[in-house]
Amino acid sequence: MPPRILVIDHTSQEGGGQLALLRVVEQLNGDRADIRALVFSSGVFVDRLRAAGIETAVLELDPAVNQTSRDRVLAPAALVRSLGRSVAFVPRLARAIRGARADVVVANTLKAAVFTALAAPLAGRRWVWHVHDRIAPDYLPAPLVAALRVLAVLGPRAIVVNSEATLATLPGRARRKSTLAYPGLAADAFDSPSDGADRAVVGLIGRISPTKGQRQFLEAAASVAETNPSTRFRVVGAALFGEDAYESSVRALPEALGIADRVEFTGWVPDAGRHLRELGVVVHASPVPEPFGQVVVEAMAAGVPVVATAAGGVPEILDPDGTADLAGGWAATEVGVLVRPGDSAALAAAIRAILDEPEARAARAVAARAAAAERFTIERTADAVWRAWRGAASGTVGSMS
Incomplete structure (x- = not known):
């Protein structure tokens, strides 16, 4: 029986990371994996996942938290406003993860990774982080970079990166559990x-x-x-x-x-x-x-x-x-x-x-x-992603050469 994978995304807007994930799950769902999705808001990406045959649930995250941009997330006012709402969301997410009975949880965005890092252990599940962003101060606020680099080391069982450039922005210990998967095309x-x-x-x-x-x-x-x-x-x-x-x-x-x-x-x-x-x-x-x-x-x-x-x-x-x-x-x-x-x-x-x-x-x-x-075919991408997911599910995560 194929392993069950729960993919989590915070947004239902279609950015590059969402479209890349959509192509991967379309390729892997079925014979290799039983893929479900959980998104923190309703919208076009949810519709696209469902149209692709992916059972998709929506767990609404307060828009004041969900829609705060990464450039403002650590601003004092935004931080105070979001902390209480974020803490309350984590147990709800943990219950949803347990209810999905997934073998592995996959976080597809920075926000999804932060919440998954807290909720997946509460649910007793291993998780994988798909990193679509360079974790570097020329791309993200410096305090956020520091926090995310710690998260990359301590949180996920495996990491999937979209380029060597992204990989180079991760700490060495995180790189050793990373897989390179260029976003492929259908x-x-x-x-x-x-x-x-x-x-x-x-x-x-x-x-x-x-x-x-x-x-x-x-x-x-x-x-x-x-x-x-x-x-x-x-x-x-x-x-x-x-x-x-x-x-x-x-x-x-x-x-x-x-x-x-x-x-x-x-x-x-x-x-x-x-x-x-x-x-x-x-x-x-x-x-x-x-x-x-x-x-x-x-x-x-x-x-x-x-x-x-x-x-x-x-x-x-x-x-x-x-x-x-x-x-x-x-x-x-x-x-x-x-x-x-x-x-x-x-x-x-x-x-x-x-x-x-x-x-x-x-x-x-x-x-x-x-x-x-x-x-840059989706077949090559899906094979690389599948190796990372399977390694996380079995507890035998490989490293990049």
């Missing part, structure tokens, strides 16, 4: 390559956040617009985690830059993959090192040329051999173009290079599709 992501429905449209896809670089993208767009008058720009996505003020400032920026008639904001979309295939170039512009960069892999699989910032997990995708030289601010690799983070001028130069060199652009897109099909 087969339909590799359907017939995009024909570049509109090669004159350059787009950025992802939730609107300071860590995603919409401001840098629009600054680069203003520069590109001066030399490539037929080029238009698209921002796909919306603020998800209390970052509405940033979204408002981003939406006002094209007017200030004089390109309001060249920029489209789509807002949140249910099918980002369709929008991706409509673009001539996909841009990943994060000014801070991101843990992975799923949109980069998605663009590669779709055959859409991609330019991305060379930090965090992105070089592992576009420059696995580490040979790119960014002395000039950007550099082309066999499968994409890397650019110095936070450098709008370099980003503009990289975008121009892709637009102005159609033959090189097409060759990189073909090579990128082949590389993605070899390295």
Whole structure:
């Protein structure tokens, strides 16, 4: 009989971590595992899990706690407000975990990990942490980093990380019980390559956040617009985690830059993959090192040329051999173009290079599709995740070499 796995997530909004988990559970549920889910709020992610055949329960966490952003979670007012409500939630979560009769509990977010670290031992269950965030002070508040690193050592039986960049931010003892599983793509992501429905449209896809670089993208767009008058720009996505003020400032920026008639904001979309295939170039512009960069892999699989910032997990995708030289601010690799983070001028130069060199652009897109099909399939991801889950269930957790 397959082991029962209970996956826990604090949010029902669809971020990268939620979509990565969804693809894994779709792959593993059935013959290898009996997977159930528990989410701390209702919404689209719950609907997607249920549609995938995953029995999913909602255990409501007070929105004042659940919706506090990680940047504000340790602010005195937020901390005082949330402590009592959080303490009261832990016994409820422990009862839900016991009721699920799971062999292993999997925490899929930072908040889920904190609550699971308290509730799983009360329920007498081992747990695994899927770490989708770099646990580093350039990505999270320093006090939170210190607490999470202690948690990584003392809490989970096993850890699954989404990149070498994420792994490097964990303490040594945590790394020794970690498994690397790059977020893989389902087969339909590799359907017939995009024909570049509109090669004159350059787009950025992802939730609107300071860590995603919409401001840098629009600054680069203003520069590109001066030399490539037929080029238009698209921002796909919306603020998800209390970052509405940033979204408002981003939406006002094209007017200030004089390109309001060249920029489209789509807002949140249910099918980002369709929008991706409509673009001539996909841009990943994060000014801070991101843990992975799923949109980069998605663009590669779709055959859409991609330019991305060379930090965090992105070089592992576009420059696995580490040979790119960014002395000039950007550099082309066999499968994409890397650019110095936070450098709008370099980003503009990289975008121009892709637009102005159609033959090189097409060759990189073909090579990128082949590389993605070899390295970033959901089958490879699911196998790696399953090894970590099975090791936690049996008490024999392996370590990364």
